[in-house]
Amino acid sequence: MAGGGDDELKLLGAWASPFVLRVKLALSFKGLSYEDVEEDLSGGKSELLLESNPVHKKVPVLLHNGKPVCESQIIVQYIDEAFAGTGPSLLPADPHQRAVARFWGAYIDDKLLAFWLQSARAKTQEEKAEALKQALAAAENLEAAFTEISEGKPFFGGDSVGYLDVTLGALVAWVHAAEKLYGMRLFDATRTPRLSAFVERFGALGAAKAVLPDVDGLVEYAKQRQADAAAAASDS
DSSP states (O other): OBOOTTOOEEEEEOTTOHHHHHHHHHHHHHTBOOEEEEOOGGGOOOHHHHHHOTTTOOSOEEEETTEEEESHHHHHHHHHHHTTTSSOOSSOSSHHHHHHHHHHHHHIIIIIIHHHHHHHHOSSHHHHHHHHHHHHHHHHHHHHHHHHHHTTSSBTTBSSOOHHHHHHHTTHHHHHHHHHHHOOOSSOTTTOHHHHHHHHHHHTSHHHHTTSOOHHHHHHHHHHHHHHHHHHHHHO
């Protein structure tokens, strides 16, 4: 990857986090090199992470010449602005289109991902079913948005990957892992045909392949997290 000139980029993250993957994808598509610092969140958070993100104390954090930027969508926007002359632009040039992209980016996290995670973590079948219903409704809304924004082209960004593609693309490996783990299909060819095709198309891109984790590795990671949580609950 191309470097950022005299710029030093360091990413504090966790390999399986879709929020961290989102930032890695932005860096990959922009062609920027960086130091990847893996946080061992189960063993305690590093002093660097706590100092860099004292409010939320979470990954990802991007350190640009030592200055921290927090929250994945904000980091992606920052990368696009700070390195405007490097690689493709992720956010549209038109102010209204930029606002639309930010709106749907927030929708992905606040609705689609939030309900999807609720359905995976639900303790009862009733809670699981209700959360999944909401997640699928959000997916259908996003399908309609993709149709309008892409205007028949392969990506939200048109012919090339843009901000919303990176935002949603960070979930691609987890979409496949969730299907293996829970039989949950967030996108399918009947209900959301365009997004279903997008998942396959995005995952096949070289810049995405370089970042997205192995699906079977995510499955094993999730199973281990579940086992650890069950063991902790039985000890309490």
